[in-house]
Amino acid sequence: MSMYDVVREWTPRVADAPLRAFMDAATADDVARVLRKQRLFPHDLLTLLSPAAATQLEAMARRASELTVRHFGRTIQLFTPLYLSNHCTNQCRYCGFNARNHIPRQRLSDEEIAAEGRAIAATGLRHLLLLTGDARHVSGPEYIAHAARLLAPYFPSLSVEVYSLTDEEYALLVDAGIDGMTMFQETYNEALYPDLHPAGPKRDYHFRLDAPERAARAGMRSVGLGALLGLDDWRRDAFFTALHGDWLQRHYPYVDVSFSVPRLRPHAGAFQPAHAVSDRDLVQVILAYRIFMPSAGITVSTRERADLRDNLIPLGVTRMSAGVSTAVGGHAVRTQDGHAVRKDVEGQGDADGATPQFEISDPRSADEMAAAIAARGYQPVYKDWESVLDGGYGCGIACAARRTPSGEPVGAPTPAAPRAMA
């Protein structure tokens, strides 16, 4: 049974009478019962996402916090996104990179990629998330793999959040040292999906839905999932996101599954969320994910305000972005003599005038974020993996000894033979 079969099986149940009624009829006692269970099933997940559970957030938070500390300790892994290109052929109604938006389009050159990498590495961040728009003719898989090889000397671990790829293309990225991928389905509501994605390759709901599985098959160590909360009823999308994670973990047990919880943010364009998602709603989603899947990572981005992010730290979150720019080339700008210099990431994202994909709400630098995490009694973790360890192409332990006195890496180690999962 594929994830698409799971969606087809559950959609009528969630949308129509019996299970929707089940969720609406859940009581505080039902929530308490679920919180005492060791092993949860989809009906328990519905209970955790129910209106009744919204009145039990403190009890849920205690359970979620306890589970998180047991599985992950008091740690938050830091990362930052690097936007390689904002060329896009899709017309996603909610996205600032929509092909119909008249914004400057840019794709980073080799030199610019290295400059961005140096600027980010100088902040101490070691995990990097590469992003592009969906434009294969501009930023195809080979370009992304090439960028990864350019960045490998600076970052032990690289992930991607790009358009849906084929099995072979994910394998290409794995061989380039990319060990993680994130794919937001945006909404699991197949009926709504075409309205939100009127044109472009992304319009293929099924191909996108299966992308995480293809990535897992290709050997990605970590796979992140998410729905863009606010496009549809958040309870329904959160339910399917969690089911997707559970399905993926059962079928690909060697993969580290994680969830992101993006809420719609203002952007260039006029799209407004159809379903408002309050802070309480967001917290309920995070807690439900954690209690349903105790070993899953949970990522909170800078879409959220600094004060809210700080308060979310003990509730189940395991990864946070910091020093973020959502604009292409947002981390480094060029001086008049052509040398890349570090951009002030405390500024608002687009020092060179590039248009960000969305406005961030937490502009704190890596150091500031680390201090905020430490202030909550948690440890900011800069490095938690390196591609070299499983035979990939990257940098960390293996090339640390080969750095120059100034700390500059001499070069990445020789890549091992392509990997294949049993």
Next chain:
Amino acid sequence: MTHDTHDNDTLVIGGTALTSRLFIGTGKYGTDSLIPDVAGASGSQVITVALRRVDLANPRSNVLAHIPPHMRLLPNTSGARTAEEAVRIARLAQAAGCGNWIKIEVISDSRFLLPDGYATARATETLAKEGFVVLPYMNPDLYVARDLVNAGAAAVMPLGAPIGTNRGLRTAEMIGVLIEEIDLPVIVDAGIGKPSQACEAMEMGAAACLVNTAIASAGNPVAMARAFGEAVRAGRAAYLSGAGPVAAATADGASASSPLTGFLGE
């Protein structure tokens, strides 16, 4: 493993004599700066560290900088999904100056984090031949343990319960089988949530316990580390002292002295 008297009780692994039988970890702390105090309070001489976390190039996050110099470093292969990955991580650890002790963890199930016995044995065999002192993390399975002995392990490290659960000695019966049958130190690893459980493992005859989550996730990790150190010492002393027999309970709460042969008289 050798012991003569309570005062001269050492655990020998890879030619190194240890007077403490509590191994500790470096993961899950709210701050790595707690590690020296935790180590001191526990009395531990062996500390495990995940190589995946080590970042020699980044002074902001080099966990090794917090490990007291007198401690024996036990790098582990956390994150390895295959024998080949475990071997690669072990070699990198050695090349990075972390010594030749290695705790093998091969886990390809992210939900339960249970070790892969077959892959663990394969990695152990390769690394033992290369001169590593190999301490493999394992399910308490007699056949896997025998494979690990044949592969050249320096000890076996059966789990008491799945990693990070703090659920105690759920596998006590099987660990007991290993203690009885395996001629290597049996170090209980994973699942121990309370000092009393570590004490129980030592009373059973375990050679040592490795405790991380229960210490790191405690409200006061330093005090909990001290408690674990005392519990392990107490359990070991009890084992060496020879516990008295425990009478089987009967329905009326007591047992006749010779219910079956009393008719024979004196």
